[in-house]
Amino acid sequence: MNKMSWPYVGGSFPTICRTEGLYLYDAADRPILDAAGGAVVTNIGHGRQRVADAIAKAAKETSYVVPPFITPSRQALVDTLAADWLSPTLTRAHFTSGGTEANEAAMKLALQYQQAIGERQRTKLIGRSISYHGTTLATAAISGHPTRKRGLEQALPTYLTVPTPYPLRAPSGVNSVSLGQYYVDQMRDVILAEGPETIAGFIAEPITGSSGGAIVPPEDYWPKVRALCDEFGLILILDEVMTGFGRTGTTFGYQHWPIEPDILVSGKGLAGGYAPLGGVFTNERVGAAIQAGGFQVMFNTFGAHPSACAAAVEVLNIMKEEGLVAEAASKGTYLHGQLHAAFDQHPHVAEVRGRGLLAAIEVVEDKADLAPFDQSLGLTTSIVNEGLERGVFYYAGGTGEVRDVICMGPAFVVSERQIDDMVENLVAAVDAAVAKLS
Ligand SMILES: Cc1ncc(COP(=O)(O)O)c(C=O)c1O
Known part of the structure; x- marks a missing residue:
């Protein structure tokens, strides 16, 4: 075997031998x-001894148990999640090894729920045009991410x-009405065209x-989507693999709005990168029906x-003790302020966006x-590579079409000085990558 990795679009990556705080070495x-x-992923930063100790203890006590x-x-x-993190409406947990497995389980649970309550025709699920x-x-099939479907298109469900x-x-002309209503109307049209009685979630x-x-x-x-799901009997699955556990400045991203999911999916920040873990949490309506x-x-x-669960407990305890959700909110405000100051007048940056420490x-x-620049120019990858050359790692986004x-999604323990470094180097990376195009 001479290669450990398959092609991945989004940067050329060096070997990393150790990690500490916000740094890779x-x-x-x-x-x-x-x-x-x-x-x-790494919400609490790298190198926390407490988490490593908890993993080691669990590995020694109960290395593997079905x-x-x-x-x-x-x-x-389960106790920590119920006490400090999850809405009381979410009463049942299922743990996986990551976000994909958790979403797959959530999709299956929505389908099983409809079968359990006798809605036999409800076998379809709806996803969104830009999503992962x-x-x-x-x-992959339900994701709105063409690049990650290449070579699979004919075989995907x-x-x-x-x-x-x-x-x-947003299409021009819709700003006169509510923009949210515009997207909700599109969703309503799809539901009605397909037949609401055929859609599970x-x-x-x-x-x-x-x-x-x-x-x-x-x-x-979001309030209108929640109402639409209720009107037509659809299960609302919120994928918070990236946004969950404080990332956007609230415990979960959906809490920016007055809604509750039927199924909540998490991964990444749940164990902060110290162990592979995903979580699917359902309300009692879904859980009880499937059980019955x-x-x-x-x-x-x-x-x-067991070791992944031990890691997650320690990560969540550190988050609570250090008030890191509030930190994500306040550091996020600082990050967005610096990004706006650096890029609002930039000739090639159309928008700075996000919430909390997701930007x-x-x-x-x-x-x-x-x-946009032509896709064949591979500008995103060039910017990531320019960043790496300057000693900063940014995450490639987009779907190809987008x-x-x-x-950016730094650890919540990021300092203002580190944020300044990230923003300053991002300006330099964008400028260098764009300059090399001409
Ligand atoms: C929103 C979202 N859902 C699901 C996934 C897939 O999770 P994983 O890579 O842990 O399988 C990701 C990963 O980036 C994600 O961002």
Whole structure:
């Protein structure tokens, strides 16, 4: 075997030998400031001894136990989540090894719920035009991410799609009415055209993650989507793999609006990158119906792995003790202020957007008509590479059709000085990459 990795569009990556705080260190011990928290994962920063100790303890105590058994770390995680993190409406948990498995499980739960309550025709699910939910055939298929479907298009199952709110590029003329209403009307049209009695649920990210680049929907969108799901009997699955556990300055991204999901999906920040873990949380309506239906909710062999659960407990405790959700909100305000100051007048940056410590810029060729640079130029990758050359890691966003989007999602312990470094180097990386095009 001479290669460990397959092609990935989004940067050329060095070997990393150690990590500490917000820094990655390469083989020559050169620091790289991690402006993206990996793939928007490392919420508490790298190198926390307490988490490493908790993982080691769980590995020694209960190295592997099949998921239906309770172990001390599994119990502690459920208790911690219920006490400090989840809405009381979410009463049931299912743990996986990551976000993809969690979304796949959530999609299956929505389908099983409808079967359990006798809605036998409800076999369809709706996703959104700009979105990312995972790598399996089903989660890739329901994602609005053409680049990650290449070579699979003919084989993927079909799901319904509604437009993702994209205020920057909203069709002209809709601003006179509510923009949120415009997108909700599109969703209503799809539901009515397909037949509401055939649709099981809807999956979406409350704030679109890297696929769109931290797109925040219009204020009235989510309450109206929740009402639409209720009107037509659809299960609302919120994919908070990226936005969950404080990232956007609230415990969960959906809490920016007065709504509750039926199924909440998490990953990434749940264990802060210290262990692979995803979580699916359902309300009692969904949980009780599936249980009464006698349907199996199959575990993954490594779901709820004891060491991963122990890591998550410690990560969540650190988050609570250090008030890191509030930090994400206040540092986010600082980050957005600095990004606006640096880019609002930039000739090639159409928008700075996001919430809390999830932020992105969208780079365009022409700011007047928002025309992007040609996709073949690979500008996003060039900007990421320019950033790495300057010692900062940014996360490549976009879907191919949506481009050139650069995402930031640093650890919540980021300092203002580090934010200044990230923003200053991003300006330099964008300018250098754009200059090399001509
Ligand atoms: C919103 C969202 N959902 C799902 C996933 C997939 O999670 P994982 O890569 O852990 O399988 C991601 C990963 O980037 C994501 O951002």
